[in-house]
Amino acid sequence: MISKQLTISQIHQGLLNKDFSAKELAEHYLDRIQEEESKIAAFLLVSKDLALKQAEEADKKIASGEDLPLLSGVPCGIKDAILAEGLLCTAGSLILENYKAPYDATCVAKLRSQGAVILGKTNLDEFAMGSSTEHSAFKVTKNPHDLERVPGGTSGGSAAAVAADECVFSLGSDTGGSIRQPASFCGAVGLKPTYGAVSRYGLIAHASSLDQIGPLAKTVNDCEIVFKAIKGRDLKDSTSTDCEATQTANRGLNNAIIGIPKEYFGEGLEKETRDIIKRAIKKAEKAGAKIEEISLPHSEYALACYYLIVTSEASANLARFDGIRYGLSEQGNDLFDVYFKSRGNGFGAEVKRRIMLGTFALSSGYYDAYYLKAQKVRTLVRQDFNEAFKNVDFVFTPVSPFPAFKIGEKVDDPLKMYLSDVLTVPISLAGVPALSLPVGKDGRLPVGMQIIGRHFDENGIFQIAKEIEEIIL
16 A cells, blocks of 8 residues: 655655555555545646556666666646646636647656656646635635645645645746745745746746746655756756755754844734744754844835836736737637737736736836836845845745635735735845745644745755754654
């Protein structure tokens, strides 16, 4: 019998020992999805035939004695904004309801080359715009720890699938916190890599200067394995780069300097969340870390800055969905009518809101006052982190001011919803890597701590996170 909550390393060893076959493993997780989906609704598409075919290929490799990559035979989910050739890719939107991906995203191609088994495509807020996965055009995903609460967003389906053990790991995308926040809400480990560390080729764009693909997994080690499989330079993405720098590798908690920004522990942070994070920081200090209070003074402007930039880029990126080239196309009396009906019927309320805000911010007479000023503030936010990392090795903060909120609680108040990202967007603006690590629970609800590192110091983050994971467990 296949046990629950298996890690990548356990599966790899089990396949080598022939404790189970890759096909049996795939069938086990497909059965899990069938059992849990009526409650969780994490998947938009289950690719049973593809998964079984990939599993059989892994079994052939084992039978022939070939070297078996770590991810070979390991079942995973892919956020439905990331293209996987031959599978539907909707981005959670009616405008792409019937769109079938003509090619693989680079990260998916790398997983296929490793022999990973793709179970299906996971739910998300439409075009990765939201903080709760309530803005999907198709379904609302539930938090496995409390079915009345959201899993976070926009990679809520990916986080919930991992937390519910419907897959071993998943891929998500993070623009302003969309891997880290759902990881925190669902009790998963989630990494937003340094901007450019993972190719964005094949990711349906939300905001191109902020979007980043990353893994969600059950453990830090699993997260690291997946990141190493998908990272690296890609000629199809000019913003991607090799990321071999390891400034703080081999520096464990025993001699690490940890910065605690005072701005992240102020008003708005719920008491229980603050207490859980402070207890985790105290344990790190007992393990030998040196704790220093720091200041990231421009963080208070980051949320407003972020939403100006993200809506501006979204309005430009979504112009391609016009009812002419691909996606939903409504009949009209003239070209304008086709545009109006296709976009009007295809896009949801949150997407329309962001398109309008972004178009306004980029319009003549307002560009300098809004978009240009936001870019200047972004530079100041980045400089804050650069200055901080001259004196500290890592920065620890909460991921969210609160644990998972109830379904419907914030959906009618966009400003309250946007505040869910207040502690994650500065990191995205700065382009530095950050990992969400579960460090405690508020009742049944998980709480994540954010471990932030220097540009391309994912190795250092993983090392520190593994030590904290052991301390917490």
